[in-house]
Amino acid sequence: MKRILSLSLLVFSAAAFADSLDDAQKAINVGNYEQALTDLNKYLDRNPGNAEARFSKGLTLTMLSRDEDAITVFSDLVRDFPELPEPYNNLAVLYARSGRYEEARDALEAALVTHPSYATAHENLGDIYAALANAAYNRAIVLDKGNNDIESKQELVARITGMQKTTAPVQVSSSARPSAATPRPAPPAPVRTQPTPAPAVATRPAAPARTPARHAVPDINDVPDTFSTTPILPGGSAVASNSGKLSSADEKAVLARLESWRASWSAQNVDQYLANYSPNFDPATGVSRSVWESQRRTRVVRPRSIAIQVLSPRVGQTSGNRAWVEFTQIYESNSYSDQVRKRLEMENVGGQWLIVKESVVG
Incomplete structure (x- = not known):
């Protein structure tokens, strides 16, 4: 070629x-x-x-x-x-x-x-x-x-x-x-x-x-969207620090959302996985929300097994109802493994912190 x-x-x-x-x-x-x-x-x-x-x-x-x-x-x-x-x-x-x-x-x-x-x-x-x-x-x-x-x-x-x-x-x-x-x-x-x-x-x-x-x-559907960086340790306990702007309760809620996202992806529970995203989520590639969801459904369920680790999460706040968490993501499936630094931005929607943007930072 x-x-x-x-x-x-x-x-x-x-x-x-x-x-x-x-x-x-x-x-x-x-x-x-x-x-x-x-x-x-x-x-x-x-x-x-x-x-x-x-x-x-x-x-x-x-x-x-x-x-x-x-x-x-x-x-x-x-x-x-x-x-x-x-x-x-x-x-x-x-x-x-x-x-x-x-x-x-x-x-x-x-x-x-x-x-x-x-x-x-x-x-x-x-x-x-x-x-x-x-x-x-x-x-x-x-x-x-x-x-x-x-x-x-x-x-x-x-x-x-x-x-x-x-x-x-x-x-x-x-x-x-x-x-x-x-x-x-x-x-x-x-x-x-x-x-x-x-x-x-x-x-x-x-x-x-x-x-x-x-x-x-390798099958492209076995390769995760690369975005990432910082951990929730096995068992779900987090090591985190924030910018001092988020309240302790909001920090815990952001980390709980991160753990829900990690656990549902690992369990290949696609409905629960997608429920972690805000209705205002903006796919990074410019595709529509419906196309993005279709792609994610395929990639979450396609591998025979998936294990996600989230390491050293660092939490901060960008505005009154916006926060972010950066962490190291370790992805392993039956056919592919990777480690990236990722940033999830979240917004508070009706008292729930939901993912509004996802990006790779290193």
């Missing part, structure tokens, strides 16, 4: 072009991305809801290596147009560039919920599987030096995918709608030699295709 990032320019329908939007497309076609961004911003000032223009802005920001700005644009697109798979795909590309493979995986799976025959997402998802496996083998080698079996497995992944130790190739989508008009051809962009290569331009959206065979790597 080639280690390049395949990228196609945005395909507009003929009716979508007008004034600065047409100028923006011309600028994109010749690689003048700064001018394209200026033209797109002018057009969006007058037409803020135009999906094609917003998509093209995200693509232009990507080409300018303004990845965080592009993530914001594509995240807003998947919120406003959840039926379009291409913004999800490009979110995955950007997440993968920065090593955020779990978030990339979630974005691709969200694209496949509505478009299961979207070939680009299937191919990219296979690459994300391989990247996650590669990262897991890297950690295993550090923990178990000299284990030839681990090194052989990592070499097998590298041979199958052609990847280097930290590279995950992905394809950027170029169409903001699945059934776009005839695409405009564009010259290929040069490929860089850095670990994350530059895009090579394609000229049309990927046609529906059969899902490619998966690589021989």
Whole structure:
């Protein structure tokens, strides 16, 4: 498999072009991305809801290596147009560039919920599987030096995918709608030699295709969402310190919620697990709450066994009804193990502390 990032320019329908939007497309076609961004911003000032223009802005920001700005644009697109798979795909590309493979995986799976025959997402998802496996083998080698079996497995992944130790190739989508008009051809962009290569331009959206065979790597549904750090010791007793702002009762309630979350995940009691989250919970990948819950149901119940340890929790308060807890999470299933630092942010809803945000902090 080639280690390049395949990228196609945005395909507009003929009716979508007008004034600065047409100028923006011309600028994109010749690689003048700064001018394209200026033209797109002018057009969006007058037409803020135009999906094609917003998509093209995200693509232009990507080409300018303004990845965080592009993530914001594509995240807003998947919120406003959840039926379009291409913004999800490009979110995955950007997440993968920065090593955020779990978030990339979630974005691709969200694209496949509505478009299961979207070939680009299937191919990219296979690459994300391989990247996650590669990262897991890297950690295993550090923990178990000299284990030839681990090194052989990592070499097998590298041979199958052609990847280097930290590279995950992905394809950027170029169409903001699945059934776009005839695409405009564009010259290929040069490929860089850095670990994350530059895009090579394609000229049309990927046609529906059969899902490619998966690589021989651990099942992605056995890999937890990586977020984390600090412990509840076996038996449920906590070692904690707070910022001095939370009352003793609230601190105990926050830690009790953390223990409920840990215990229900370990027991694979998915209903109780999801009940620990606030109705206002914001999934980190920008997917809808319903899509996120569907993904979590699969990942919580899929492994034959799960054991979660939470170590050294540290509790603090951000506002009157908001608190956070940071801890070290140790995840073990029958097929995968990991250790991460995690932060759960909680809000007090009707006297209950519930999780409103979850993120990895180290």
